[in-house]
Structure formats: structure tokens, C-alpha cells
Amino acid sequence: MTEQLSTLTPRPLARAAGHSAGWIIATELAELAAELIGGLVYLSVLTPQLSRGTPRPEDARVRSAAAMMRERLADPITLADIAAEVHLSVYHLVRVFKKETGETPYRCLTRLRIEEAKQLLRHTGLTVGQVAGRCGFASAGALSTAFLRHTGTRPSVYRNSSQSSYFASKSAECGYIR
Numbered sequence: 516m517t518e519q520l521s522t523l524t525p526r527p528l529a530r531a532a533g534h535s536a537g538w539i540i541a542t543e544l545a546e547l548a549a550e551l552i553g554g555l556v557y558l559s560v561l562t563p564q565l566s567r568g569t570p571r572p573e574d575a576r577v578r579s580a581a582a583m584m585r586e587r588l589a590d591p592i593t594l595a596d597i598a599a600e601v602h603l604s605v606y607h608l609v610r611v612f613k614k615e616t617g618e619t620p621y622r623c624l625t626r627l628r629i630e631e632a633k634q635l636l637r638h639t640g641l642t643v644g645q646v647a648g649r650c651g652f653a654s655a656g657a658l659s660t661a662f663l664r665h666t667g668t669r670p671s672v673y674r675n676s677s678q679s680s681y682f683a684s685k686s687a688e689c690g691y692i693r
Contacts, residue, residue: 576601577615580608584624588631589651594620624651629665632658636674643670 579601584592597620598608612620628650635646647658655670662670 573611573615576603576608577612580612580620581616581623584620584627587651588624588628589649591651591653592624625661626665628652629662632662632670633666633673633677636670637677646670 580597583597583600594605594608598605601608603611609619612618612623616623618626632646632650632652635641635649636643639646641649642655643658644655647653647655650658652658652661659669662668662673666673668676
């Protein structure tokens with residue numbers, strides 16, 4: 516059961532509870548955590564802060580954990596994988612990561628995956644399913660659900676709107692009227 520709870524997806528909670536209520540609760544908790552975070556807080560992980568003086572070991576471990584997440588976006592990563600990589604217990608990783616960044620490792624990974632999905636949707640002709648696979652989502656449906664939760668729109672709508680605005684800006688640059 517401990518191993519199930521250490522994964523970065525809410526699905527094991529649903530299995531552990533024996534019904535979908537656990538999944539709904541986990542999803543709501545993840546969403547609540549997502550609302551409490553800002554992009555500015557994440558930047559503090561990427562750049563050392565001069566006011567702190569000598570960085571603590573936790574700072575380096577959090578940066579390493581964030582780097583691992585960025586490098587392995589397409590892989591099914593668990594909290595245990597990340598914690599082992601930075602030589603911390605799962606509990607300590609979550610506590611330190613949240614203290615340093617203001618967000619949980621799960622929320623950080625999901626945000627990074629959504630950002631990558633946005634780039635791929637904007638700049639490639641990959642299907643939503645292919646984008647999902649490249650961003651670490653189990654299916655196009657999983658990507659669509661997470662994308663909608665984080666951006667307020669579906670991936671296909673996002674792609675169409677970003678392509679429309681791209682072509683409109685290119686037409687304006689060339690002096691064409693659309």
C-alpha cells in the first residue's frame with residue numbers, strides 16, 4: 516500500500532479505497548495544491564538566491580529532483596524514483612520540495628508536462644495521443660483531462676487557437692488581411 520501511495524498519479528488511491536471516491540479526493544487535493552502555486556515560486560528552484568548565502572544540501576537536492584523531472588518527462592516517474600535519485604526518503608522529499616518551491620513534486624511534474632505539451636501542440640503536427648506519450652501521460656484522455664484542469668481548455672482547442680493566432684500574426688507581418 517505504501518508503494519501505491521508513493522506514485523505520482525491519483526489512480527492508486529482509487530484502487531486502495533476500492534472505488535472512485537479516492538481518485539476524486541486525490542484529484543481535488545492535487546487541484547487545490549495547483550491553485551496555491553505560482554510560476555515565480557518555481558523559478559526559485561532553478562536559480563540560487565544570493566540572500567541565502569551558502570546553499571543548503573536540500574537546495575541542491577530539490578534542484579536535482581526538478582532537473583530529473585525535466586529530463587524524464589516522458590517516463591512514468593514515481594516519488595520513490597525521484598527520492599532515490601536525490602538520496603532522500605519520499606516523505607522528506609515532498610516536505611523539502613514543497614518548502615523550497617511552494618509546490619509538491621507531483622504538481623511540478625504535471626506542470627512541466629503540460630508546458631511541454633503546449634510546445635508540442637503549438638509547434639508540431641503530432642496527434643494529441645502522440646503528444647501525450649511524449650509528455651508522460653498514459654493516454655490522450657489523461658492528457659486532455661490534465662490539460663483542461665491546468666489551462667481551462669482542451670489540447671485540440673488550444674492547438675487550433677494557437678495556430679490561428681500564429682497565422683494571423685504572420686499575415687499581419689506580411690501585410691495580408693485575413
